[in-house]
Amino acid sequence: MTFSRRARVMFGCIAAIALAFIYAPLIVVLVNSFNVSKVFSWPPRSFTLSWWNKALVNQGVREAVLTSVKAGLGATAIALVLGSMFAAAVVRYHWFGREALSLVVILPIALPGIVTGIALNSAFRTVLVPLGISFGLFTVVLGHATFCIVVVFNNIAARLRRTGQTLQEASMDLGASTWQTFRFVTLPAVRSALVAGALLSFALSFDEIVVTSFTAGPGIQTLPQWIFNNLFRPNQAPIVNAVAAALVVLFIIPVYLAQRLSEGGAGGRI
């Protein structure tokens, strides 16, 4: 053992503190969603399921969830196509400007969301609106896809780097067409990376608020926007809390799946 016993115990203690720091707020949200009190008060005096019920039937929440799902699906579909194409081009071919463009793909997620948001907002205003395309769900999808591409790209590029090109060459040598090689060799090799990338990009889009607020048209409200708009209204607090608690629970599932699929994918988000 290279570290002294005292050092190991100290690392353990700080690790325990860090984990408590990570989970305590989430647990508080969960517990508070059953808090019987109508205005925020801690600790809860007694518990109820009624806020969860009210959140489930709330019209605003339902519409917002639907909008978020639509936006997430649209953005993920675009990101899957463009991200995989770009990954294949970067991993399989050498071309001028490859390094520079691999940086550009990261920019939408590396630069602050407000920069991407304003940039897209002013571009849509100058280009799309004169063409008759006004701000709405479509512009939200365009915005989300821009930063979802990088997630798909990273997953697929990592997989392609690992699988190499030999299987594709063998398939072509054995007389398969480009389509057959893609369908029976390349696709099975990257399938789980595609699923992981899709899950991550959907999750990213589902949670996004900054770019959304700059690209959404009037009347379009995603779930994060609904939460943010109701966060400061005291009489909505219990329902916001139930929605927040539901999100804490729901998010564990896709993330767990994505983590299993992209082995060593702890850094899958970026």
Added chain:
Amino acid sequence: MTAPSTRTEGTPTARRRSAFLYRHERLRLAGLLTPPVLWLVVLYLGSLGVMLVSSLWSVDSFTGDLVKKTSFANYHILFTQSVYRTVALRTVGIALGVTVIDLLLALPLALFISKVVRSRRVRYALLIMVTMPLWASYLVKGYAWRIMFDKGGVIDWVLSPLGLHGPGLGLTATVVALAYLWLPYMVLPVYAGLERLPASLLEASADLGATTTRTLRSVVLPLLIPSIAAGSIFTFSLTLGDYIMVKIVGGTTQMFANIVYDNVGVAGNLPFAAAAAVFPIVVVVAYLFAVRRTGALENL
């Protein structure tokens, strides 16, 4: 399973087409590259360009219309009015504070997971536990810290037996909440860096008589610098562009991105907002260039 017939050789036309594509690599590349490059360069970089150009315009104060005349007036205001300098300095200060807090938590945490825990399964489970909240909704986490710091909230409740009360919503809450948000981004690269660090180096250092502190300072830390720099890219630049968390837990505190946001929304002065948005871009890009020399970009 699919029909076996599709697994036989392609039809003659398909094979000719495939052979043609195979011989013409550039054609395949062009097909793959055109759509994503159009999106990234035309839509995204184009948008950034439009924003930069519009930062030189102004808004007619009577009609609210865009005046597309080039001038550096927006930048002049940003540089000369002291309120913007104060907010900019505060924002950079918050970003540095968040980075330091995350580093102080992430280093021991990653050391514990990577070098103290023996069982691979426990190590994996701990890693998942650290990364899982990364995916919990941003707003939910902000809301959680609002409950923690708000008057009569959890922190007040915990401190009340000691006769103390928490700092309430404000600058402290903002720094804590942001450090909370970006902690996994620091843990992951530091952990990956520690995993690449051969155990033999640590043993050699101990064999040569170094204490734990000495090994950490002279062996572990110097080798971890690229990983730490990589983590700090996230903690620093994500904090720099944030304006929502400070609205939720910051009370009346303002960060630089709030200036940008308020000029789009309340004031409707898009050119000024665009000019203000250049500040985070410049700082983030400068930061990227500064840490690039440590090899951080290969450790993302």
